[in-house]
Amino acid sequence: MFNKILIANRGEIAVRIIRAARELGVGTVAIYSTADRDALHVHLADEAICVGPARSTESYLNMNNILSAAVATGAQAIHPGFGFLSENSKFARLCEEMNIKFIGPSAKVMDMMGDKINARAEMIKAGVPVTPGSEGEVHTTDEAVKIAEEIGYPIMLKASAGGGGKGIRKVNNVEELVPAFEAAQAEAQAAFGNGAMFIERMIFPARHIEVQILGDSQGNVIHLGERDCSLQRNNQKVLEESPSVAIGHTLRNEITAAAVKAAQHVSYENAGTIEFLLDESSGKFYFMEMNTRVQVEHPVTEFVSDVDIVKEQIRVANGNELSVKQEDVTFSGHAIECRINAENPKFNFAPSPGKITNLFLPSGGVGLRVDSAMYSGYSIPPYYDSMIAKVIVHGENRFEALMKMQRALLEFDVEGVITNVDFQLELISDPHVVAGDYDTSFLGNVFLPEYQKED
Known part of the structure; x- marks a missing residue:
């Protein structure tokens, strides 16, 4: 096993990785920007090293500084977490070249x-199965108009190199296409340095279903079931659960088998997620994308499968076989995760950085977990993602999980900054959500308009 790994990230995922490594007996190195000098992951790691100023481009995205930190501290491996450099192939290639x-x-x-x-x-x-769409990159509005006519409206414009909801637009007709294409392309160029687009027929409304997979260097690939991530705002997930109430036994077998087939086809190693769109009216599902990293919502899968995904990542990277085979994986109960952000839902979800003057995180009972890097007195910097915690619950059934989440959110108390805790509490208590009657259109078209009417 590795003696020491460097965590190329911050916040709750850095804390999560440090804890998993420590339980495996592996030493850890935290990196931090000048804005994160007092962050929890810096205090928890065995060593910590500053890699640059507050701006991400000069610190958490600074490949040279991060690799230099790994060399200077003798780290044998780098865990990128999610976001930042986690899906950057250039960084992965540099690690390979440096024998890290x-x-x-x-x-x-x-x-x-x-x-x-x-x-x-x-x-x-x-x-x-994939949705009908363009066969290659689309660079001009003329190309986009022609392809859209062939596959039919409505369509989705997506950045080829995209992620995190950037460079995506829904287009209902030809009148909307040109301005939407130009806006999405400009956003993609700014976010990824690549303005290449592609076009797909829009499956909407739909269920956003993703399957967690794990692979090792010996060619073993398994799945850990599916998650329903349909509750989204602006293509950003808000709440996730496992298993999905929209999927029965037969469809579950089909969609998880497709995910394993996809991972096997590319000889996938480590943790990854295959994302699908499910058309509930027809029962057909379509490949959407693959996330080649650990997901924000991985804890719901850990609860229902009893497999520690981050530990598996470290073991697999060390050359070990997966600790479980597919026939060993069993699923029990129901899990839900709510993302807690420092933001103001009543003011268009504007970020709310600042100093936490008092903090009480929910606790007690079986099947409750809070992943966070917050502590009382900590100042949330304005430079990074607004997510400050994840509340994850597990119950014997979905009703118990819903009640447990409601209880947890009622206990969650943070002072000094505005959060979306009350928003999440209303969402988890909504009759449609309680009934499992929602899809990717629900949050934006049904819940938010009513929520924003309230004082």
Whole structure:
């Protein structure tokens, strides 16, 4: 096993990785920006090293500084977490060249599956269902108009190198296409340095279903079931649960088998997620994309499968086989995760950085977990993502999980900043959500308009 790994991230995921490594007897190195000098992950790691100023481009995205920190501290591997450099094939390749193990898939596989156009082509080869769409990159509005006419409206414009909801637009008709294409392309160029787009027929409304997979260097690939991530705002997930109430036994077997087939086709190693869109009216599902990293919502899968995904990542990167085989994986109960952000839902979800003057995190009972890097007196910097905690619950059934989440959110108390805790409490208590009657259109078209009417 590795003696020491460097965590190329911050916040709750850095804390999560440090804890998993410590339980495996592995030493840890935290990196931090000048704005994160007092962050929890800095205090918890065995060593910590500053890699630059507050701006991400000069610190958490600074490949040279991060690799220099790994060399200086003698770290044998780097865990990228999610976001930042987690899906950057150049960084993974640099790690390989420097004989530092990147805890994730190879740069080659990352290139193959990180680019949506390449991933789509590979899934067609693997026999995994994909939505009708463009066969390659789309660079001009003239090309976009022609392709849209062929596949039919409504369509989705997506950045080829995209992620995190950037460079995505829904288009209902030809009048909307040109301005939407130009806006999405400009956003993609600014976010990823790549303005290439592609077009798919829009499956909307739909269920956003994702399957957690794990692979090792010996060719073993397993799935850990599915998550329902349909509750989204502006293509950003808000709440996730496992299993999905929209999927029965037969469809579950089909969609998880498709995910395993996809991962096997590209000889996938480490943790990854295959995302699908499910058309409930027809029962058909379509490959959407693959995330070549650990997901924000991985804890719900850990609860229902009893598999520690982060520990598996470290073991697999070390060259070990997966600690479980598919026949060993069993699923029990129901899990739900709510993302807690420092933001003001009543003011268009504007970020709310500042100093936490008092903090009480929910606790007590079986099946409750809070992943966070917050503490009383900590100042949330304004430079990074607004997510400050994740509340995850597990119950014997969905009703118990819902009640447990309501109880947990009622106990959650943070002073000094505005959060979305009350918003999440209303969402988890909504009759449609309680009944499991929602899809990707629900939050934006049904819940938010009513929520924003309230004083």
